[in-house]
Amino acid sequence: MATTGQRRRAFSAVGLTATLALVLASCAETENIDGGGSDGEDGGGSISVGTTDVVTSLDPAGSYDNGSFSVQNQVYPFLMNTPYGSPDVEPDIAESAEFTEPTEYTVTLKEGLTFANGNELTSSDVKFTFDRQLEIADPNGPSSLLYNLESVEAPDDLTVVFTLASEDDQTFPQILSSPVGPIVDEDVFSPTELTSSEDIVEGNAFAGQYAITDYTENELIRYQAFEDYNGLLEAPETDVVTAQYFTEETQLKLAVQEGDIDLAYRNLSPTDLGDLREDENVTVHDGPGGEIRYITFDFNSQPFGADTEDADEEQALAVRQAAANLLDREALSEEIYQGTYTPLYSYVPEGLTGAVEPLLEMYGDGEGGPDAEAAAAALEEAGVETPVELNLQYSPDHYGNSSDEEYAMIESQLEADGLFDVNLQSTLWDTYNAERVEGVYPAYQLGWFPDYSDADNYLSPFFQEDNFLANGYSNTEVQETILEQTSTADEAERTALIEEAQEMVAEDLSTLPYLQGAQVAVSANDITGVTLDASFKFRYASLTR
Amino acid sequence: MTIAEQTAPTAAAGKSSGGGGLGRYILVRFLLIIPTVFILVTLVFFLMRVVGDPISASVGGRLTPDQLAARLAEAGYDRPVMVQYFEYIGQIFTGDFGRTLTDNREISEILVTYGTGTLELVFFSLVVALAVGIPLGRFAAYRRDQIPDAALRIFAILCYATPVFFAALLLKLVFSVWLGWFPLGGRASTQTQLVLDRISGSTGINIIDALRTGRWDLISDVLSHAVLPAVALGLLTAGVFLRLVRTNLIGTLSMDYVDAARSRGVREGRLLRKHAYKPALIPIITVMGMQIALMLGGAILTETAFGWRGLGFQLAQYLGARDFVAVQGIVALLAVIVALTNFAVDVIAALIDPRVRY
Numbered sequence: 001m002a003t004t005g006q007r008r009r010a011f012s013a014v015g016l017t018a019t020l021a022l023v024l025a026s027c028a029e030t031e032n033i034d035g036g037g038s039d040g041e042d043g044g045g046s047i048s049v050g051t052t053d054v055v056t057s058l059d060p061a062g063s064y065d066n067g068s069f070s071v072q073n074q075v076y077p078f079l080m081n082t083p084y085g086s087p088d089v090e091p092d093i094a095e096s097a098e099f100t101e102p103t104e105y106t107v108t109l110k111e112g113l114t115f116a117n118g119n120e121l122t123s124s125d126v127k128f129t130f131d132r133q134l135e136i137a138d139p140n141g142p143s144s145l146l147y148n149l150e151s152v153e154a155p156d157d158l159t160v161v162f163t164l165a166s167e168d169d170q171t172f173p174q175i176l177s178s179p180v181g182p183i184v185d186e187d188v189f190s191p192t193e194l195t196s197s198e199d200i201v202e203g204n205a206f207a208g209q210y211a212i213t214d215y216t217e218n219e220l221i222r223y224q225a226f227e228d229y230n231g232l233l234e235a236p237e238t239d240v241v242t243a244q245y246f247t248e249e250t251q252l253k254l255a256v257q258e259g260d261i262d263l264a265y266r267n268l269s270p271t272d273l274g275d276l277r278e279d280e281n282v283t284v285h286d287g288p289g290g291e292i293r294y295i296t297f298d299f300n301s302q303p304f305g306a307d308t309e310d311a312d313e314e315q316a317l318a319v320r321q322a323a324a325n326l327l328d329r330e331a332l333s334e335e336i337y338q339g340t341y342t343p344l345y346s347y348v349p350e351g352l353t354g355a356v357e358p359l360l361e362m363y364g365d366g367e368g369g370p371d372a373e374a375a376a377a378a379l380e381e382a383g384v385e386t387p388v389e390l391n392l393q394y395s396p397d398h399y400g401n402s403s404d405e406e407y408a409m410i411e412s413q414l415e416a417d418g419l420f421d422v423n424l425q426s427t428l429w430d431t432y433n434a435e436r437v438e439g440v441y442p443a444y445q446l447g448w449f450p451d452y453s454d455a456d457n458y459l460s461p462f463f464q465e466d467n468f469l470a471n472g473y474s475n476t477e478v479q480e481t482i483l484e485q486t487s488t489a490d491e492a493e494r495t496a497l498i499e500e501a502q503e504m505v506a507e508d509l510s511t512l513p514y515l516q517g518a519q520v521a522v523s524a525n526d527i528t529g530v531t532l533d534a535s536f537k538f539r540y541a542s543l544t545r
Numbered sequence: 546m547t548i549a550e551q552t553a554p555t556a557a558a559g560k561s562s563g564g565g566g567l568g569r570y571i572l573v574r575f576l577l578i579i580p581t582v583f584i585l586v587t588l589v590f591f592l593m594r595v596v597g598d599p600i601s602a603s604v605g606g607r608l609t610p611d612q613l614a615a616r617l618a619e620a621g622y623d624r625p626v627m628v629q630y631f632e633y634i635g636q637i638f639t640g641d642f643g644r645t646l647t648d649n650r651e652i653s654e655i656l657v658t659y660g661t662g663t664l665e666l667v668f669f670s671l672v673v674a675l676a677v678g679i680p681l682g683r684f685a686a687y688r689r690d691q692i693p694d695a696a697l698r699i700f701a702i703l704c705y706a707t708p709v710f711f712a713a714l715l716l717k718l719v720f721s722v723w724l725g726w727f728p729l730g731g732r733a734s735t736q737t738q739l740v741l742d743r744i745s746g747s748t749g750i751n752i753i754d755a756l757r758t759g760r761w762d763l764i765s766d767v768l769s770h771a772v773l774p775a776v777a778l779g780l781l782t783a784g785v786f787l788r789l790v791r792t793n794l795i796g797t798l799s800m801d802y803v804d805a806a807r808s809r810g811v812r813e814g815r816l817l818r819k820h821a822y823k824p825a826l827i828p829i830i831t832v833m834g835m836q837i838a839l840m841l842g843g844a845i846l847t848e849t850a851f852g853w854r855g856l857g858f859q860l861a862q863y864l865g866a867r868d869f870v871a872v873q874g875i876v877a878l879l880a881v882i883v884a885l886t887n888f889a890v891d892v893i894a895a896l897i898d899p900r901v902r903y
Contacts, residue, residue: 048735054862056648063648064604139600139620140647144612194649216742217648219854220735244735247852251729254722398606430597430867433605446606461607468609 046240047527047543050252050261053245055218056140058201060182061133062194064142066266066449069179071243073537074223075206076182079107079126079160080173081232082535084542087352087453089177092232093121093207095158097176099489102167103150107160107176115185116211116226117204123154128186130162135192142179145451148172168487170494171456178452183207209236209541218245223540237529237544256282256522262545263523263530265538270338270402276522284522287532288351290450291517292344292458293399295323295392295410295443297510299472302442303388306472318382319390320509322420323443324363325375328413329514336406337515343368344516347458347502351534353491354455354498358506359513372417379419387421390414393436394445398429407445437470446511453535455498456486463505473510567895574891578884585880586637586873590630593869598622599646602867620646633873645863645871652874655859660878661749662732662855666778666848667840669752669771673779674836678786679829683822685787686794697787704784709843713777713850720773727773730852737766778847782836789832793825827897834890838883 053067060072081092091097093113100106113121130152137143149172150163164172175181188203189195201215209231210223221243225236244261246252253272256264257279268276277284297320300307304316329343344350345360345368365371379386392414394407407424414420427435436444446469450457459482461468463475478501485497505511519532529542600616608616617623636643642652685697721729728734732751733741740763741747741754748754752771755763797803803816845857852858856875863871 059649137619138649139616140603140649196650214739214742216738220738222739242735242739247730247849247854247858251852254729429605430601433601437610448607466609466611468607468612470610 047238048242048261050244050246050255050264052252052267058197059194061136061141062138064179072182074210074540075208077207078177078181080176084531085533087534089173090232103164105162105172109158110230114228116206119185119187121207122157123160125186126160126183127152127154129183132191145175145180170486171454174452174454220244236541241540262527265521270340274338282522283525285530287519288534289517289519290536292349292513293447293515294511294513296446296471297443298439301439315382315384318378318384319388321378322375324512325371326414327514328370336402341515341517344513347505348455349516352455354495356499356502358503362506375419386419389421391423391442393425393441395429395432396426399447459501478504570895571892574888581884582880586877589873589876593872597867599867642874643870645868647866647868656878659856659859663844665750666844669775670779673775674782678783679790682787682790685791701784701787704780709781710846710850713847716773716777728770733767733770737763774847774851774853778843781843793828797824831894834887837886841879
């Protein structure tokens with residue numbers, strides 16, 4: 001008969017064996033896991049996308065970030081939207097959209113529109129959508145984009161009339177395609193407060209190219225093609241797309257490299273992208289991005305600025321011109337960002353209607369490179385003694401990990417020929433943002449991501465009266481030109497005004513743009529339809545295998 | 546007076562005061578939880594307001610100063626800090642931890658959704674810590690002052706001296722990237738997570754939900770994702786347990802009762818396993834409370850390194866976004882967990898060893 005000790009040893013052995021079996025089994029590859037949607041299986045008609053985006057809300061009234069808008073673009077209908085390959089908007093679920101009066105923008109919906117839950121999509125839902133945006137006015141939401149909207153009326157089931165404060169606002173159609181534009185189901189969303197993502201998914205309140213069948217916030221989203229989508233864009237090429245959210249860029253990179261996902265989009269580091277470009281198993285896709293990086297000059301505190309002891313407008317301009325002549329954008333693009341940011345010689349980035357490159361022509365060697373002689377000449381002509389002492393500030397925590405290297409390189413470029421003596425300093429964002437508007441920084445780093453794909457979004461917020469820069473720059477002629485283009489209906493005329501505004505600002509150099517962020521996606525070699533255009537919307541519906 | 550007469554009154558005195566002593570001890574320990582949590586929440590509240598606000602962090606670079614001021618005023622962030630503080634404390638006492646500022650979610654929902662992830666990670670890590678630390682500590686004591694003992698002591702030091710995020714990165718590099726034995730991160734693969742999320746009555750603890758399905762593919766997927774994070778975090782504590790068991794075992798081996806047993810002819814191995822081993826484990830219980838607190842702290846780094854979406858991971862995300870409501874809520878919960886855990890450990894220790902009560 002076994003003793004107590006022998007029984008204990010036997011149990012211990014069994015326990016150890018079981019544990020060992022579990023650990024060994026955990027090393028085995030898992031197979032035959034069906035994670036399919038309501039149809040049970042995804043089979044081969046599905047694509048998996050990976051991203052490091054962060055989604056804050058599915059409710060359009062409660063979010064104003066890239067991660068959330070990226071999801072909303074796939075599942076909500078818009079009155080106006082950009083077709084593939086174009087930055088210019090056209091009616092999406094609208095049959096027509098036009099100014100019927102100078103301050104009235106009338107949209108006629110297509111007939112027979114529905115949400116994925118079967119509810120009809122009528123003008124009532126449209127009115128509800130914009131009324132609730134203004135009613136809720138969430139601090140994290142995009143309601144500020146409706147600054148020009150006075151009221152919304154729905155005289156019949158298909159007609160929506162927007163009454164605007166200012167006449168012929170040419171940016172309003174673009175705003176309808178922006179984060180404030182997704183149309184929501186009035187039977188699912190609350191009119192007075194934000195609706196939870198769970199309620200939205202459960203209510204199946206979608207009418208875009210896809211509906212969401214499974215949703216775990218910031219972990220995974222399963223999209224299923226919405227068969228009754230009746231918008232500008234075509235029906236999805238792939239029925240099911242699964243979006244997986246990664247916490248680290250490295251994990252995203254390895255996942256696409258190992259084939260765990262079919263496509264990776266935002267964000268991959270320059271180093272990882274450089275490695276992926278060498279990998280024959282994946283394809284790297286590039287396209288123009290909307291983000292821009294620029295140096296802002298504070299007209300009051302910069303060298304020879306209005307509040308300095310030796311204030312002199314001409315000399316202050318000469319200092320800005322010299323900096324513009326010395327900047328080597330190609331070097332920044334290649335050495336720091338390995339092409340994930342491209343040289344920018346304009347205030348309106350490449351790809352948008354009206355974008356020109358006045359900085360390329362007016363400064364540097366005329367081909368995009370620096371010109372130290374031109375910089376020295378500008379300073380000498382204005383009687384500025386060199387080296388010019390310049391305090392240059394940047395934020396190490398707000399614009400990515402490469403800001404340190406980026407501004408170290410800018411410092412060396414400005415000092416290369418002895419024309420500047422740069423005092424480079426960094427400040428964490430919260431303090432940085434408060435101090436920059438107080439004129440503490442003579443020259444400093446900023447970045448910008450557009451609200452919508454229109455040139456005005458790169459002009460009005462920067463150079464109009466009471467702009468967010470608050471850098472002391474004011475040019476009435478520039479302001480009038482920018483204001484005029486916002487209400488010019490004729491496309492050619494408006495484009496000419498936009499170009500003129502850019503050239504005027506390039507002469508004044510309130511800011512010095514130097515880099516434009518590129519959109520980059522990495523896919524398996526058998527994935528096609530990756531569209532990275534100047535709409536800056538990455539839509540899954542065009543993806544196919 | 547005989548020895549029995551001398552000892553009897555002492556025993557009687559001890560018996561009559563033991564119940565009241567234990568009760569008072571438990572009550573005091575429990576009440577200490579309140580000021581502990583209160584002080585921590587207060588510290589976090591004020592520290593978070595020093596680093597900025599979520600509105601400035603997200604849109605400060607695209608609003609005019611007046612617009613930013615208007616948004617801050619609308620959100621109430623421009624009010625005196627003490628006003629905000631007392632308002633928050635008042636809400637806490639009514640059980641209202643508020644909603645996150647950046648993604649508008651109930652704090653209680655955050656705690657429940659992600660707390661299970663951290664609970665699962667800490668459980669796995671504790672298993673690793675106990676499975677590694679105790680047997681190795683015992684072996685080291687058995688081979689005292691020999692080469693295995695020296696090697697194990699060095700191993701223990703390496704375990705608790707190595708930063709957990711470094712250990713995590715190293716494990717990922719070797720076992721995920723180079724060898725491909727384990728996944729890079731996450732709690733489960735996409736497909737597995739989809740299945741587990743759809744289970745009726747899902748607990749949020751993946752291993753439990755996987756076991757409920759009875760599907761070996763899901764169970765192994767969940768376990769494979771847990772191995773590296775559990776090892777990274779568990780080894781941190783395993784080193785402590787190893788040293789503790791070794792030291793205590795060596796100590797009990799030198800006790801008089803062990804000498805007595807040895808003199809009666811009990812073999813050394815039996816002495817180690819039966820007479821000295823169990824008493825040596827008692828301090829493990831008292832240390833465990835502190836180690837769980839350290840594990841929760843280490844879980845933040847481990848979860849971030851492995852993309853293990855638990856409270857620690859979320860805490861790091863909200864910190865980056867300056868979402869002080871979320872940070873306060875999560876820290877408050879973690880403080881309560883640590884305080885309750887230590888309370889439970891103190892009670893168990895008092896039950897095991899009456900000397901602790903006095």
